[in-house]
Amino acid sequence: MKTLVFDIWADIGHFRKYYTTSSPLTFSFPPPPTIAGMLGAIIGSSKNQYLHDFSLEQMYLGVALLKPVKKFRWGINYINTKDNFWQPVYKKNHEARTQIRVEFLSNPAFRIYVHHKNPDIFQRLIDSIKRHYTYFTLSMGLSELIADFRWVGLYESRFQNIEKEDTINSVIPERYLTGQNLALESDRRYGKEQVPVQMTPDRVVEKYENVFFETDGKTLKLKPGVPEKIICLENGEKYCYF
Numbered sequence: 001m002k003t004l005v006f007d008i009w010a011d012i013g014h015f016r017k018y019y020t021t022s023s024p025l026t027f028s029f030p031p032p033p034t035i036a037g038m039l040g041a042i043i044g045s046s047k048n049q050y051l052h053d054f055s056l057e058q059m060y061l062g063v064a065l066l067k068p069v070k071k072f073r074w075g076i077n078y079i080n081t082k083d084n085f086w087q088p089v090y091k092k093n094h095e096a097r098t099q100i101r102v103e104f105l106s107n108p109a110f111r112i113y114v115h116h117k118n119p120d121i122f123q124r125l126i127d128s129i130k131r132h133y134t135y136f137t138l139s140m141g142l143s144e145l146i147a148d149f150r151w152v153g154l155y156e157s158r159f160q161n162i163e164k165e166d167t168i169n170s171v172i173p174e175r176y177l178t179g180q181n182l183a184l185e186s187d188r189r190y191g192k193e194q195v196p197v198q199m200t201p202d203r204v205v206e207k208y209e210n211v212f213f214e215t216d217g218k219t220l221k222l223k224p225g226v227p228e229k230i231i232c233l234e235n236g237e238k239y240c241y242f
Contacts (some may be wrong), residue, residue: 001115003233004122005152006129007066008038009109013140018196019203022097022204025103026141028069029110029171031195032061033205034141039114043124044135051201053121060231062113062170062239069191070106075099080192108140113170113239115157126154139140159201159229160238168220168230170239173197174210176228182212183221185192191215197242209242 015027015034030038033051040050053059063081116122128134130151140147165183172182184190191213198207214220222230232238 001157002059002096003113003115003155003157003231004111004126004129005111005155005233005237006149007109007111007152008138008140008147009066009107010140010145010147010237011107012145013105013108014145015105015141023101023103026071026105026191027195028071028105028215029063029065029108029189029211030141032056032197033199035061035063035112036199038112038138038147039125041136041138042128042134043121048201051199053118054116056198056242058121059114059116060117061242062230062231062241064111064113064170064239065213065215066109066111067107068216071103072106072170073101073103075126076102077207086213093222105140111152111169113237115231153231153235155237157231160232162222162224162226165221165223166230166238168222168240169237171211171213172220172222172240173242174228175213176230176240177212178225178227181223183223185221188220189215190216 013026014024015030017025017027036050036054039054045053078100114125116125128147132151138147138149139145163222192210194208194210196205197209199205212220228240230238230240
């Protein structure tokens with residue numbers, strides 16, 4: 001099979017954690033439903049269609065960090081936009097705004113690996129990324145955070161068992177880990193986040209999964225004993241798919 005590889009980056013990113021409300025926090029990388037939205041924006045899938053077009057049942061998806069995870073807080077002013085007019089939101093102390101501290105990613109950059117089982121959708125995605133074309137504006141989580149992307153390549157790929165210690169370029173979903181098969185290295189900083197991985201078109205999350213990653217964007221290593229197959233590209237990169 002073939003795997004499409006492309007990079008996406010922006011000055012600022014935000015992928016809101018589902019359990020935060022008044023002071024939104026961000027995931028360190030885009031979860032699969034967010035990437036589905038990015039892919040949908042590229043080929044023009046509607047808001048009600050992209051979660052179907054790019055469900056995990058129809059594609060093999062991986063994501064790698066290209067830069068260290070750096071986060072900062074920024075005060076955002078919220079105003080009332082109900083009733084078709086703009087009006088400042090007043091507090092009890094009569095301030096003309098409501099300011100919320102929001103966590104953002106600084107200079108986020110990611111590599112996306114995708115193989116789609118639908119030849120028509122896959123070819124549309126390949127053609128659009130190769131031409132640097134998007135149907136809708138591409139953003140890094142929020143519509144105001146405009147993102148850019150570039151073509152990396154279209155590679156022959158295959159499923160592979162871990163038979164010896166192997167280097168993984170992508171983040172690693174927890175189902176790939178059993179016991180001590182994640183090889184810990186002294187020069188690595190490890191992170192773990194629980195992210196939504198399956199969401200219905202009605203925006204109902206059906207499945208969450210813990211995901212491991214290296215916070216500086218370095219590779220990880222897996223030892224034999226991995227219960228799932230990884231995907232190996234002809235250029236030597238390997239990724240664990242969601």
